[in-house]
Amino acid sequence: MATSLLLAQLLLLGTLVVPAQAQNPSTESKCAQLGNATEGNFSVTVTPEVYQANTTYLVTIKEAQNSTDNEPTQFVLQALSPGNESLGQWEGITPENCSSVDSAVLNSTQNAANWTSPGTNVSSVQIRAYIIFTDKSTQFKTVTLTRAAETTTSSPTSTPSSVSTVRGSSLFIAVLQLPLLLAMGKLLS
Incomplete structure (x- = not known):
């Protein structure tokens, strides 16, 4: 009796573990596909085009005209810091973890997603877009995205050159000496 109870518990545990294991290979195979990706013939637009903290961006994938039967099955989006760490939040999409990178996975009918940048300023953010096709x-x-160049406006400061300082001093001395010379001239005459 104890053996059959133990066997029933193991079978119940096995039914719980098997579905969880069955889900991981699809994520792992998707991650492996990203590692084998080649540069594509499609466009990615990010609006706005300049990085700012706490800003929502629209990321849109526009695929090139494809004359073959190889159709897109999924789009994957990632936002990475210069140190290849996930940044920000994908809105309305539960991110999947792909090699420690949060990845927004869109089905073939979606080609855009909103991403909100983090509250901290970073020098740049790299948005990566992947298309996974039916042939795998x-x-x-x-x-x-890079930050806009910070411009500072300052009033021009003028520092007198040594020549203009000497000229100013000479003029001042000449103005002071003129009355003295006139007074000396009257005394001598």
Whole structure:
């Protein structure tokens, strides 16, 4: 009796573990496909085009006209820091973890997603876009967002040159000496 109870518990545990294991290979195979991606013939637009903290961006994938039967099955989007770490949040999409990178996975009917940048300023963000096709081939494109050049306006400062300082001093001395010379001239005459 104890043996059959133990066997029933193991079978129940096995039915719980097998579905969880069955889900991981698809994510792992998707991640492996991203690692084998080649540069694609499609475009990625990110609006706005300049990086700012706490800003929502629209990331859109526009695929090139494809004359073959090889259709897209999924689009994958990632936002990475210069140190290749995930940044920000993909809105309305539960991100999948792909080699420690949060990845927004879109089905073939979606070609755009909103991404919100983090509250911290970073020098740049790389948006990576992947298309996974029915034949399991994968193509990618990247767009780099950089911060706008910071411009500071300052009033021009003028520092007198040594020549103009000497000229100013000579003029001052001449103005002071003129009355003295006139007074001396009257005394001598």
